[in-house]
Amino acid sequence: MFRWKKLGKVFTPQEIGGRPWLKEFAQAPATLMFDDFVRIYFSCRPPADENAQYVSYSAYVDLDRRDLFKIRNVAEAPILPLGGLGEFDEFGTYPVSVIRHEGRTRAYYAGWTRCDSVPFNVAIGVAESDDDGRTFRKLGPGPVLGYSQNEPFVLSGPKIRRFGELWYLYYIAGRKWKVVDGRAEPVYKIRVATSPDGLSWKREDRDLIESRVEEDEAQASPDVFFANGRYHMFFCYRHSAHYRGHENGYRIGYAHSDDGLTWRRDDGRVGIDVSAEGWDAEMISYPHVFELDGKIYMAYLGDQVGRYGFGLAELEGRLV
Amino acid sequence: MEWKKLGKIFDPADHDLANGCATHAQSPQAVVFDDFVRVYFSTRASDANGKFLSHVAFVDFNKDMHTILGVSTNTVLTLGELGAFDEHGIFPISPVRVGDRIFAYTTGWTRRVSVSVDTGVGLAISDDQGLTFKRQGSGPVLSASLHEPFLVCDAFVRQFDGQFHMWYIFGTVWRRKTPDTPPDRTYKIGHAVSEDGIVWRKEEARKIVPDRLGEYESQALPTVIQIGERYHMFFAYRESFDFRSVKGRGYQIGHAWSDDLVNWTRDDDQPALTGTEGEWDSDMQCYPHVFACEGRVYLLYNGNAFGRDGFGVAELMI
Numbered sequence: 098m099f100r101w102k103k104l105g106k107v108f109t110p111q112e113i114g115g116r117p118w119l120k121e122f123a124q125a126p127a128t129l130m131f132d133d134f135v136r137i138y139f140s141c142r143p144p145a146d147e148n149a150q151y152v153s154y155s156a157y158v159d160l161d162r163r164d165l166f167k168i169r170n171v172a173e174a175p176i177l178p179l180g181g182l183g184e185f186d187e188f189g190t191y192p193v194s195v196i197r198h199e200g201r202t203r204a205y206y207a208g209w210t211r212c213d214s215v216p217f218n219v220a221i222g223v224a225e226s227d228d229d230g231r232t233f234r235k236l237g238p239g240p241v242l243g244y245s246q247n248e249p250f251v252l253s254g255p256k257i258r259r260f261g262e263l264w265y266l267y268y269i270a271g272r273k274w275k276v277v278d279g280r281a282e283p284v285y286k287i288r289v290a291t292s293p294d295g296l297s298w299k300r301e302d303r304d305l306i307e308s309r310v311e312e313d314e315a316q317a318s319p320d321v322f323f324a325n326g327r328y329h330m331f332f333c334y335r336h337s338a339h340y341r342g343h344e345n346g347y348r349i350g351y352a353h354s355d356d357g358l359t360w361r362r363d364d365g366r367v368g369i370d371v372s373a374e375g376w377d378a379e380m381i382s383y384p385h386v387f388e389l390d391g392k393i394y395m396a397y398l399g400d401q402v403g404r405y406g407f408g409l410a411e412l413e414g415r416l417v
Numbered sequence: 418m419e420w421k422k423l424g425k426i427f428d429p430a431d432h433d434l435a436n437g438c439a440t441h442a443q444s445p446q447a448v449v450f451d452d453f454v455r456v457y458f459s460t461r462a463s464d465a466n467g468k469f470l471s472h473v474a475f476v477d478f479n480k481d482m483h484t485i486l487g488v489s490t491n492t493v494l495t496l497g498e499l500g501a502f503d504e505h506g507i508f509p510i511s512p513v514r515v516g517d518r519i520f521a522y523t524t525g526w527t528r529r530v531s532v533s534v535d536t537g538v539g540l541a542i543s544d545d546q547g548l549t550f551k552r553q554g555s556g557p558v559l560s561a562s563l564h565e566p567f568l569v570c571d572a573f574v575r576q577f578d579g580q581f582h583m584w585y586i587f588g589t590v591w592r593r594k595t596p597d598t599p600p601d602r603t604y605k606i607g608h609a610v611s612e613d614g615i616v617w618r619k620e621e622a623r624k625i626v627p628d629r630l631g632e633y634e635s636q637a638l639p640t641v642i643q644i645g646e647r648y649h650m651f652f653a654y655r656e657s658f659d660f661r662s663v664k665g666r667g668y669q670i671g672h673a674w675s676d677d678l679v680n681w682t683r684d685d686d687q688p689a690l691t692g693t694e695g696e697w698d699s700d701m702q703c704y705p706h707v708f709a710c711e712g713r714v715y716l717l718y719n720g721n722a723f724g725r726d727g728f729g730v731a732e733l734m735i
Contacts, residue, residue: 182600183532183567183591210535213528215500220561237563244537246615249501249556274500281499296563
């Protein structure tokens with residue numbers, strides 16, 4: 098079993114002022130490394146509108162590379178505007194995953210639209226930055242990965258990686274909308290697509306991670322990290338019903354693979370769970386693993402899926 | 418070439434259709450059998466909230482395209498599941514024979530909040546000569562992509578020289594005429610190819626037919642037939658604003674031709690289909706479908722009110 102030493106919460110959106118679009122939530126952390134700081138992207142929300150509906154934006158916080166608990170800078174504006182009328186990302190850009198590519202920074206993000214019979218639908222878009230990831234522009238008005246025969250809705254949670262010459266996009270795809278107490282709740286599973294250029298994608302078209310807690314287990318945040326000759330995936334999972342609390346809420350799981358495509362789930366090795374008390378006592382979710390100056394860290398969300406921010410844990414030992 | 422109009426041939430009010438459908442017989446599309454011609458169309462019921470749901474039905478004609486032999490009385494294809502692209506209607510359905518089976522490319526409708534609707538193209542297959550179709554996966558085979566942001570629909574598929582070709586439309590913009598009017602859509606005809614009819618390669622936002630009404634011409638429902646060495650495409654086109662109520666801004670039938678399935682020359686006047694004053698198609702002609710039967714070439718189409726009261730047929734005089 099891995100040993101993750103919790104370092105505490107590192108970013109609290111409620112403490113950041115002067116940004117009406119950043120009132121609460123700091124979801125789905127994703128890193129981009131700089132010489133003297135670590136840029137952590139996250140997704141946040143302004144207050145809900147009069148119909149109690151949210152939009153979500155993505156932004157970043159720069160943490161000092163020598164002291165990750167020292168905030169050096171917070172984005173002055175969202176990195177990407179919401180989409181235009183009728184576009185897939187009209188009501189939200191969450192989550193986001195970034196990668197450097199040929200002198201630019203590319204972001205893959207989930208775009209949200211609102212629906213009539215179910216609350217929302219989601220598809221994956223792509224955008225690029227020429228200013229080191231401060232602002233991005235969409236490469237097209239539509240999604241780069243949209244709905245398909247066996248991935249009919251809710252394509253979300255992109256994690257972009259390059260291994261060798263190939264691009265890998267890990268993401269989630271909706272399986273069904275399950276009506277619980279009169280409310281439609283999405284069930285989604287972890288999937289992968291590969292590409293020679295990051296734009297034209299070939300889907301594996303199968304679930305990567307077997308479901309464990311129930312057939313309708315929802316899985317998210319498939320965060321893949323290559324270390325010591327093996328692919329490691331930390332992800333999160335929850336029950337399909339009544340998951341907004343401790344009992345059925347998100348936990349972090351683990352799987353490993355020799356090729357990045359075929360995975361063996363082994364949650365017994367994950368080595369991180371909810372705390373007895375504190376900011377992450379109810380649930381933990383949306384893991385992102387990164388290496389910095391010889392150490393391996395995990396950024397993750399605590400209670401209410403990151404409403405009050407994200408924290409860090411440090412791996413004691415090796416990722417093998 | 419010119420069209421000889423043969424009049425309206427089907428009125429949904431004259432028949433008992435499944436699923437409680439009482440009005441509309443939109444986008445008629447034919448499959449020719451040995452003894453009859455089966456024409457699929459989309460007809461409408463209302464849901465609990467009074468909103469329309471489009472269902473698939475068919476009517477069988479004698480090969481004279483005049484005598485009705487019967488209509489479908491059972492469900493031909495169910496609507497999609499909760500949250501799926503085709504939950505709120507299937508319109509149109511475009512059938513094509515592939516070996517012993519009939520493939521149907523459906524346009525599925527799902528309701529949105531900021532705009533009225535989005536769509537995708539689904540595939541359903543029949544192994545019982547088109548009486549019923551089974552959906553292939555709960556999602557679409559063709560949907561929005563990087564440069565085709567929404568409203569991918571109206572697929573028409575044919576095989577030429579061993580390759581599957583799909584003509585379809587994609588949305589380019591939603592616009593409001595004034596700040597307090599609902600958004601209206603503009604769409605254009607696109608093209609994709611496939612080896613198996615399932616996995617498609619789009620030309621990705623290439624507008625294959627030139628505009629006649631400018632940037633905001635909406636082009637819909639392409640249908641293609643080979644006559645001699647030349648391919649002919651018919652489609653519907655209209656203005657994007659005030660197309661429901663203002664005569665002259667609504668749908669008309671357009672035409673383009675190609676000798677290579679790549680480059681299309683627009684020529685709406687050769688042949689032209691015009692409305693007849695005082696008749697069922699006086700104000701609008703839309704949703705064309707061209708097919709050959711017994712050596713003749715026919716055009717099925719809808720008239721006024723987008724086919725609320727049925728469809729008619731014209732024959733091509735070559």
